[in-house]
Each structure stands twice: as structure tokens, then as C-alpha cells.
Amino acid sequence: MTDTTPGWLTRDDLEEARARMPVLYVEAVPVRVDDSGEVTSIGLLLRIGSDGAVSRSVVSGRVLHHERVRDALLRHLEKDLGPVALPRVPAALQPFTVAEYFPTLGDTPFHDPRQHAVSLAYIVPVAGDCRPRQDALDLVWFSPEEASSPMVLNEMPGGRGTLLRQALAHVGRLS
Template sequence: MTQTTSQSESNWLEPTELEAARQRLPILYVDAIPVRVDAAGAVTSVGLLLRVTGQGDMTRALVSGRVLYHERVRSALLRHIEKDLGSFALPHIPPSPQPFTIAEYFPTPGVTAFHDPRQHAVSLAYVVPVQGDCAPQNDALELTWFSPEEVLQETVLAEMSGGQGVLLRQGLAHVGV
């Protein structure tokens, strides 16, 4: 583990501190759309996680999570991809990643297309090619690889919550799908 990672992991907020922070200021997140690409760089498949929400609903989800204090965005992306897809996912993230968009999640529905009832969050969103073996980890029940055409079907997008379906469409459009 690098020094930056160990410094970041020691900077988790206690649950009561996180709740207080969520009530007072936006929290920075990263969202990642894991994709498989062919030799020409064209997207051949898109990975979505299957999760159970706190309310017991099954949803499809992107890789997502907070950026910790004193953590580089690239390190946060790598950490969350490893946390959700496993240590053998082999993501390709450039040294200085550029998001395809910035999503603003609000606790009040309808302010933007993105909603998080817990907080106001700002998320830097990326499309991340992965080459290795991926397997759902932690609270993810399943990882399903969809073709670009399948993942954009309304039935799949309807399984996503909080506006992540909108983010998925934006990300795929950004890479020419």
C-alpha cells in the first residue's frame, strides 16, 4: 500500500461526523463506468453492478464512491474499482484523468437529473477500460457485462437509480456509443 493510500484510509470520517458533513457541504465522489474495449478502442461491453439499496430494492449501479481527504482522484478511482470489481480488474486510468462530465447529486429530487437522498454530492464521472478478471466485491451481488446496445435499453436503464442511467448514457455518448 502506498503512503497516500494509507494516509487516505486513516482519514475516514466517523459515521456521526460524516452525517454532520453531509448536512453542511457537498461531498466529492467519483463515478466509473467499467468497459471492455477492442483493439481499436471501441467499447464492446459495459459492466454494471447489481446491489441492494438500504430500502431493500435491487438496482444496477456504476462503480462509485467518495474521494477521501488528501487522496488524489486517480487513487480514488483505482480504490473504488478494486473495491467493487476486485484486485484483478486491471483498469486503464491515465496519469491525469479527465472526467467526461461532472454530476451534481441533490437530496431534493428534480434539481438535476441526479438524486441522492442522503446528501448534496458532486461526482467526477469517467469511462474506465478494464482488461482483467472482474468479480463483484463487498456489497455488490453481481457484475453483469452488457453489450452497448443492451445496456442502453430502457429495461436496463430503469433498473438504475439516482440518475445513474442518465450518467451511463452520457458516458457512452462521450466514447462514441
């Protein structure tokens, strides 16, 4: 069945596009901040992969054709964190890093066996009640020290542990 939502590709068309060109993604590391703006906790999603493995991840998803990056970021934040997460996307939409995911291991720290993807990564403070939806089982809040522990980072496949370390370093919270 073909999804008729504008901007979405059929499963076959998506497979073909992934085989021919990089796909643009956004990723967001949800954080809680104190009154001075310092990061106090990091939210990581708990997911079950197609292979049945449980892993941790950040908010992530494709940017649709003719969709602004800001709109894609907000759409994926709502999809993964729920409608009352109250994300505060910065006015200047400068990512803290650009991650390139390759289908071959070793080209970069980031790996996605399905495709070559380019991801704009953001740190997004959230102030509301986060209740995971879609394919996420749970959202767990970690202190920056806990989030940077080898135990947590090793639960993040595809290089997302590296992405989380970069986010923590960006906000001065890498232990």
C-alpha cells in the same frame, strides 16, 4: 466505534458534513474495448439497496481527505471489481462529466437523498477478471445497445441511468 483509518469520518461526523457541504465522489463506468479501442461492452454492478430493492449501478465512492482523485478511482475500482480487474485509468484524468447529486428531487437529473454530492465520472477500460466485492452481488456485462435499453436504464436509480447514457454518448455508442 470510531474508525481510526486516516481520512474516514465517524458515522455522526459524516452525517454532519453531508448536511453542511458537498461531498466529492468518483464514479467509473467499467468497459471492455476491442483492439482499436472501441467500447464493446459495459459492466454494471448489481446491488441490493438498504430498502431491499435490487438495482444496477456503476463503480462509485467518496474521495477521502488528502487522497488524490486517481488513487480514489483505483481504490473504488478494486473494491467493486476485485484486485485483478486490471483497470486502465487514463494518463490525463479528465472526467467525461461532472454530476451533481442533490437531496431534493428535480434540481438535476441526479438525486441522493443523503447529501449534496459532486461526482467526477470516468469511463475506465478493464482488461482482467472482474469479481465484485463489498456490497455488489454481481457484475453483468452488456453490449452498448443492451445497456442503453429502457429496461436497463430504469434499473439504475438516482440518475445513474442518465450518467450511463452520457457515458455511452461520450464514446459514440448511444443507440
